[in-house]
Amino acid sequence: MKNNITNIIKDLKKLLDNYMTEASSKEFFRKLRDDNFVSNNEESDFSELDKSQVGFEVPKGIDHRVMVDRMITHCENDLTEEKFYNLLLDLSQLMLHCGEVAFSLEIVENLISKANSDTKYVSFVAEANLMISKIYWSQAIWDDCNYYVSKAMQLFLSISSEPGIARCENMLGSLYGEKGEYEKALQYLENALAHLKQDDDLASRAMILTNLGIIYTINGDFEKAVWNLKTAIEKFESLNDTRRASRAYHNIGMLYTRMGKYDEALDEFNKCISHSLDKHYLSNCAIAYVGKAYIYTKLKNSALADAYTDKAMEIAYKINDTLSIADIYKIKGMIHNEMGNFQLSEEFFENSLRLNKELESKLNEAESSAELGKLLQKNNREEEAKPYLDSAVSYYEEIKADDIVDDLVEKSN
Amino acid sequence: MKNSIDKFEIELDGLLKRYFNDKELSWLNQNINPPKERTDKITGMINDFYRNQLQIEINNCSERIKIDRTVTFSEKTLQADNFYIFLLDLSQLCLSRGRLNLSNELFKKVYRNSNNNVRKAESLLGLADVFSRRADWQRSLVKIEDAESIYRELNDNSGLAKCENLLGSIYGERGDLAKAKAYFLNSLALINPEDDWEFAATLETNLGVLESIEENTDDSIKHLTNALVSYTKLGNNRRITDIKHNIGMVYLESGDYESALAVFDEAIEIAKRGSFISTLSLIYLAKSQVLVATDELYYASEFADKALDISNSTDDKLTSADSYRVKGIIEKLRKNFNAAETYLLTSLRINTNLKNEHNIALTSIELAALYEEKSNSQSKESYLTSALNYFKQINAFKEVKKIEDMLGIRTT
Numbered sequence: 001m002k003n004n005i006t007n008i009i010k011d012l013k014k015l016l017d018n019y020m021t022e023a024s025s026k027e028f029f030r031k032l033r034d035d036n037f038v039s040n041n042e043e044s045d046f047s048e049l050d051k052s053q054v055g056f057e058v059p060k061g062i063d064h065r066v067m068v069d070r071m072i073t074h075c076e077n078d079l080t081e082e083k084f085y086n087l088l089l090d091l092s093q094l095m096l097h098c099g100e101v102a103f104s105l106e107i108v109e110n111l112i113s114k115a116n117s118d119t120k121y122v123s124f125v126a127e128a129n130l131m132i133s134k135i136y137w138s139q140a141i142w143d144d145c146n147y148y149v150s151k152a153m154q155l156f157l158s159i160s161s162e163p164g165i166a167r168c169e170n171m172l173g174s175l176y177g178e179k180g181e182y183e184k185a186l187q188y189l190e191n192a193l194a195h196l197k198q199d200d201d202l203a204s205r206a207m208i209l210t211n212l213g214i215i216y217t218i219n220g221d222f223e224k225a226v227w228n229l230k231t232a233i234e235k236f237e238s239l240n241d242t243r244r245a246s247r248a249y250h251n252i253g254m255l256y257t258r259m260g261k262y263d264e265a266l267d268e269f270n271k272c273i274s275h276s277l278d279k280h281y282l283s284n285c286a287i288a289y290v291g292k293a294y295i296y297t298k299l300k301n302s303a304l305a306d307a308y309t310d311k312a313m314e315i316a317y318k319i320n321d322t323l324s325i326a327d328i329y330k331i332k333g334m335i336h337n338e339m340g341n342f343q344l345s346e347e348f349f350e351n352s353l354r355l356n357k358e359l360e361s362k363l364n365e366a367e368s369s370a371e372l373g374k375l376l377q378k379n380n381r382e383e384e385a386k387p388y389l390d391s392a393v394s395y396y397e398e399i400k401a402d403d404i405v406d407d408l409v410e411k412s413n
Numbered sequence: 414m415k416n417s418i419d420k421f422e423i424e425l426d427g428l429l430k431r432y433f434n435d436k437e438l439s440w441l442n443q444n445i446n447p448p449k450e451r452t453d454k455i456t457g458m459i460n461d462f463y464r465n466q467l468q469i470e471i472n473n474c475s476e477r478i479k480i481d482r483t484v485t486f487s488e489k490t491l492q493a494d495n496f497y498i499f500l501l502d503l504s505q506l507c508l509s510r511g512r513l514n515l516s517n518e519l520f521k522k523v524y525r526n527s528n529n530n531v532r533k534a535e536s537l538l539g540l541a542d543v544f545s546r547r548a549d550w551q552r553s554l555v556k557i558e559d560a561e562s563i564y565r566e567l568n569d570n571s572g573l574a575k576c577e578n579l580l581g582s583i584y585g586e587r588g589d590l591a592k593a594k595a596y597f598l599n600s601l602a603l604i605n606p607e608d609d610w611e612f613a614a615t616l617e618t619n620l621g622v623l624e625s626i627e628e629n630t631d632d633s634i635k636h637l638t639n640a641l642v643s644y645t646k647l648g649n650n651r652r653i654t655d656i657k658h659n660i661g662m663v664y665l666e667s668g669d670y671e672s673a674l675a676v677f678d679e680a681i682e683i684a685k686r687g688s689f690i691s692t693l694s695l696i697y698l699a700k701s702q703v704l705v706a707t708d709e710l711y712y713a714s715e716f717a718d719k720a721l722d723i724s725n726s727t728d729d730k731l732t733s734a735d736s737y738r739v740k741g742i743i744e745k746l747r748k749n750f751n752a753a754e755t756y757l758l759t760s761l762r763i764n765t766n767l768k769n770e771h772n773i774a775l776t777s778i779e780l781a782a783l784y785e786e787k788s789n790s791q792s793k794e795s796y797l798t799s800a801l802n803y804f805k806q807i808n809a810f811k812e813v814k815k816i817e818d819m820l821g822i823r824t825t
Contacts, residue, residue: 016487019491019499020487069759070756106730106766317477325481355481
């Protein structure tokens, strides 16, 4: 493996040599080669739980693929078209959660190509489009997410499917939430709820409540956040939907983190991880690992924080979760800041900031800007720090996160 | 690991219970599980030479960190246009190493942020290449069209030639050989091979592959050898492995297994050294086919599994479908007819989704051979007839003859 990485570095160096002075390129690659990102942490200090979580062996896609491929081939002949299409949707969903993003997409595209020509299967095509939008959402590819959710919406509207429309509105709420446009997100989520009848579609209602819980967490409206997330978990549990219940545990973890209740947050992240590891829900694992890593940086446990970011990175890279990758860079920046490696810390914050800008994720951009600003300030580079801190403050003011604004302003005074 | 796979199977089982009754489920489980899958490990029984050939790790997140840091550093250091030129090179590098997601991300960054139309067109063409490697033909064609319209405005023949070449590759992959050839020749007409001999070599390679499919062995070898000379002069190892793979395929098709194996082994060596994993999966699969032909089924299976493992991780659907075909052939030869049938039907299903006429026909022949063994003459004839139509259409006389023999048709 070392050989593979050495190859990449060699290629990168050759490339960069064509664009800048040899000295500049040489110095950069010296740093790149010297920095070791594979955790050399002394695991003996870790608890058994942490050891088992960071020691999790990420399954290879092929473990799932062959089995599911053979299953699809068999079922195509054995099931009615309707049942077969439902199965494809379920399998696509399962593969997405197991981190097999490309395969998940392949399955659902297969469904569309089969069902597209028959008007009686419009609802399946609509569901498939919604699924594709979710696949792109999971990779922070917003344009494609938006394109497919719009397609799904049109199809659901054409058959007047209120639950379908509700789920599209929910997806749009989720999309704007990730981009940090919370007013828009709230509007879509409230619309989504309005399309549902009181007693039907428990799963959709629970999903919408989860998303509302996330937005309330960010806005600092903790009471509403707790109610929404706990109600969502009750519903998921009554449906035996472990996958989504685990995700909601993660969200409660994020809520406690935001409230500064780190022990409670760790409990929730652990619940999410223990349910998800067992069933290979890699996307849940990645975000919960990031959540734990963040808390360990706050608790000044750099070794554990580093081990969790490494594991999170391994998963996020596999599932192409770019938003988590940007978050991981932010936490790595915090870790190296704590360890006094200021130059490396700065570089990680810059990576995080660049990716978040590209992903148009305003909240995450503000978080990275704030961390970079604070680092520069700490190193007496006030002038360089100012634009980063200002841009972060301006965003937090916009979303009325007064506690964060106060904290940042206090630090800059 | 095994334990966690079992848990995944339990969950999958739970899902299937919603669709099948107990009897159907038990039948299904028997048919999708045996022989026990072992797709990602190299077994203890394999010899050291093969073990070494197969030992390659596919994904490592450290490379993402290094690439991200390089991009951030270059963005700060290089002047804007120079940065985008660099980014295009870097995207191509990622593409050649099978890192399609990263490549896609970087090409998109150039397209969105560069103000230079040439860079925009190049990034569009790059995106088209990414989509075509994922066999997403429709999106690839749209991007090529967008790139073409920019190149046309700029009167950039070299850019247009690249578009025509990619179009040729797409139609070639889908088995429409006449269209593919027309695009390659258009492309050739748009450049001066003396000025752009690297690109001319690419076209020679593509024409060589087409000639091989059309069973013109000598012409194929001539084109491929010309291309090999150019790439050797340029020291382009990635392309050298591509050509060696193609030359090996020509030997394989003509039944010269010894030469094929020698070329594939050389290609594996170079591809491993350079971590050209996309090409590596093709070569592993090709080597597997030689090992099938020489009746070394155990090793053939190891190589087919590794090809499937890599193609799955690089989202190379065509190679995945082809790996299933080879796995089907292996199981057929082992007399595991149920497993063989599932693999072949899986290959057929994926190729049908990808609209890959050539591979559909190849898989159909294998299915027919399987049904012959199972004395199911109706299915055999149906698959052979559809394959026959395709091979007649592309004038592949050797394949036509083979099918006619299987059908018991006497030709003069």
